Amino acid sequence: MSIIFGVRKSEEDLVTEQDLLHLGHTTDRYALDGTSVHSRGRVGMGFQPYHTHERSRLECGPSSDNDTGNMLGFDGRLDNHKELCSLLNIAVPQASDSVIVLAAFARWGESCFARLTGDWALALWCHNDRALYLARDHAGSRTLYYEITKDTLLWTSHLETFFADTPSRTLDETYAAGYLACLPTGNLTPYRGIRSVPPAHYLRFRDDNLLCQPHWTWMVREQISYRSxxxxxxxxxxxxxxxxxxxxxxxxxxxxxxxxxxxxxxxxxxxxxxxxxxxxxxxxxxxxxxxxxxxxxxxxxxxxxxxxxxxxxxxxxxxxxxxxxxxxxxxxxxxxxxxxxxxxxxxxxxxxxxxxxxxxxxxxxxxxxxGGDEVLGGVPNALPELSDLLMCGDLRALCQRSFAWSLPTRKPLIRLIAETIAFTYETYRGDRMAETTAPPWLNPSQLTSLLNQGTNISDTRSLGLRPSAICNGATWWTILDTxxxxxxxxxxxxxxxxxxxxxxxxxxxxxxxxxxxxxxxxxxxxxxxxxxxxxxxxxxERPRKAYLLRGPLSSLQHAEAPIRNLFRAPRIAGLGLVNLPNLNLALETLLKGADTCNFRSLTRAIALELWLRSIDNASGPIIAAA
CATH class of the missing domain: 3.40.50.620 (HUPs)
Known part of the structure; x- marks a missing residue:
């Protein structure tokens, strides 16, 4: 992936090329194909290309539209570039994706993002509206982060950029709680104030206002029906x-x-x-x-x-x-x-x-x-289909399909129907996953903060949607987090x-x-x-691959001494994220192989502790949130 970055300052301040080169210096080791920058007044953008396809070599840096004054930083690949060129009457041979996006925005405005098919992330400055747009494709196949501090907006596709002038950062405890609970972290990062642009969305920054809008629908209403x-x-x-x-x-x-x-x-x-x-x-x-x-x-x-x-x-x-x-x-x-x-x-x-x-x-x-396992039915779950039949009121079909599913699952028919009713209720009620999956050693105040703030933009529910459509949407966001x-x-x-x-x-x-x-x-x-x-x-026709447990568990048991040493005075306890006695009890049980139900969350605790200590060793401790 190429790296795009930039800054928008207040109306009175100017962005210089030296400002941008200073930001770009943090990611020099990833910039295998050079660095280019462009500034205009209060806005500046940088581009560090990583050429992966022939058309990517048409991108020579941040692009600008001389007619509108708009500026664009683009990383990615437009798969429908020929179609867009035809619609936009672009006759220039080998027009770059940046040229196409600038023309699309000039023609269609904000609605242009929905027309872009491919893997991409972009930053677009609209000169007339004095608005900055940050957007990612439907699947978030490119990263893009931003931070607002006083009168400055900084964005980048690489987290390293945020450390150009600030070696130490404040921990985002909601991110840490979600990470420890093995929940999707959504648009959060480990650092307070630094956020990720959500996939399938664009953000518009105008003056002091921020608008977040989807440009692609992950929960669909319409169905396709063929004869055979x-x-x-x-x-x-x-x-x-x-x-x-x-x-x-x-x-x-x-x-x-x-x-x-x-x-x-x-x-x-x-x-x-x-x-x-x-x-x-x-x-x-x-x-x-x-x-x-x-x-x-x-x-x-x-x-x-x-x-x-x-x-x-x-x-x-x-x-x-x-x-x-x-x-x-x-x-x-x-x-x-x-x-x-x-x-x-x-x-x-x-x-x-x-x-x-x-x-x-x-x-x-x-x-x-x-993604293949999730979107193509690798997980044998009958409930979305049965829930659809329940909501459309087809009780005869519900009973027939429930009976058909009860045979391979070996569940009594009544139990399966009861599970379908409960599943339907929970689907429309919303995501309560954090309430049931949080590990017992997570600090209760952190769990409360996680539930109150929420991190997953997929928590949109509508009675007008089929339960299976809602499940598809929730599954989609689970994929994107991994x-x-x-x-x-x-x-x-x-x-x-x-x-x-x-x-x-x-x-x-x-x-x-x-x-x-x-x-x-x-x-x-x-x-x-x-x-x-x-x-x-x-x-x-092979059976579904088994969940890997023996190897990771053996690895933990083999490293019992360093793990015990790690949790004698853990940073995650000092930051108030966990209850240390409960954590050590769960860890002891896991190392003995007596109970593996908290295996995943305990490996997250180990990972977070290792990361905090590595930061301590390299640049001083990460700062706990007040």
Whole structure:
């Protein structure tokens, strides 16, 4: 991903190029293709390109429209650039995406953001309205943060920019509580006052007013209905191929993750089918990377990804990824500071190994299968479908489908109907997840703060929507909170692309009947029908991959001594985030293997403690909120 950043000052102040270069200096190590800046009066923007496709080389820096005085910083890829050029009567050969966006805003104003299809984030200064717009695509595939201090608005796609003049920051305790509770952090960051622009939204800053508006709908009302399964299969396969083509356009070399699961394998095999239709030989197929852990009995992926490699006639990169390598000791900070939690002293070593592999082969793009499990029915849940039938009043169909689902789930019919009624009520009532999933050692005052403020913009409920549509929307935001490009790295990292999160593909999947996605005893129904003969049957029909627990738990038990030392006088207790006796009791139980129900939240506690200590070591303690 390229880096965009900028600043808007008060009417009386000017932004200089030196101001912008000073900000850009913080991310120099990621700016592999240079830095360019542009200022005009009170507004200035910077651009540090990371070229990943041919059209990205048309971007030469922050762009401006001489007719309107508007200025734009753009990072990303417009997949519908040809369509937009036609609508906007842009006849300039090889018009950059920035030129297209400026023309779109001049024509359609704020509504232009809904017309942009692709992976992108942008900052746009409207000269006539004296308004600044920050926006991210529907899936948030690019990061974008902002901070308002007095009369200054600072924005950037990289957290490091905020530390140009302020080495120490105040902890956002609501973020910390949500992180410890394993809840979506929404638009929060670990730092008070620094926020993330929500995916699928644009923010408008005008004078002292802030407007946040969605430009894409993640909970749909309209449904698509076809006469036959074949029509659904053909439409899905067409959109899936289009998504992969969009993310493998000419440019920097692309590498695809191949885990041996259905989602990553489908991306690789469909890409192979596309390229073979074009007459390419095996060596010109996508390169792949596969991570494996021989010590994890529930993650024996080698037989599956090696089977795929044999079928395609090309061996990929195999990378060992044992949980036992984690040290559970703080990162020392000699090579930089991680601005987000989730690392230990081993993380930088793993980063270096991956960076050497990608740098040696010129890779700048990674295709990830994240999202496929959620949008294509990998989770066998009957309740959204049954809830739809309940709300439309079709009691006969509700009883028939409940009986059909009761057989593979082995639930009594009455119990399943009762669960459907309760699920429907909770769906329209709203998200009360924090009340039921918060760990018992989280400080009650922090939980109260989390519930009062809320962090998830997806908490929009409407009686006019089907329950399954609301569930799709909630699932969508859960996916977006786990995307790997949101993690912080100290070395330049590849750009992630997510074929299953393609806007056109998701729009289709969220509009078709749920019975096309999943049936009693049959997950991924549509995917399995459409990809039969393309994906090896051994992978397409494999059982759902087990939740990884033995490896991570063994890793914790192996590092029992450093973990106990970590929690003798933990920073998270000193900051008032946790009840230390309750935390140590839960940790003791986990290390003995007696109770693993709090495993995930305890690993979050360890991660947050390690991160706070690494910051202490590198730049002084993070400041507790007053």
């Amino acid at each position: 399964d074949v029509e659904y299969d053909e439409h899905f396969l067409s959109l899936f191929k289009q998504s992969i083509k969009r993310r493998t356009i000419p440019g920097a070399p692309v590498i695809a993750q191949l885990s041996g699961g259905v989602d990553s394998t489908a991306i690789v095999c469909v890409s192979d089918a596309i390229r073979r239709e074009q007459g390419v030989c095996p060596e010109d197929l996508l390169d792949t990377i596969s991570f494996y852990d021989d010590s994890e009995p529930t993650w024996d992926e080698k037989p599956y990804f090696m089977l795929v490699e044999r079928q395609r006639g090309k061996v990929g990169h195999h990378v060992p990824a044992s949980f036992l390598k984690h040290t559970y000791k703080p990162h020392e900070g000699t090579s930089g500071i991680y601005r987000l939690p989730g690392q230990d002293s081993y993380t930088i070593e793993a980063e270096r190994d991956l960076y050497q592999l990608t740098e040696a082969n010129g890779y700048r793009v990674v295709l990830s299968g994240i 995307l790997p490009h949101l993690s912080f790295t100290l070395l330049p990292s590849c750009e992630y692309r997510y074929p299953y999160l393609d806007k056109d593909l998701v729009d289709f999947l969220f509009r078709i009947p749920r019975t096309q996605i999943i049936q009693p005893g049959r997950r991924r129904l549509l995917m399995r029908r459409a990809l039969k003969g393309i994906v090896p049957s051994e992978v397409l």
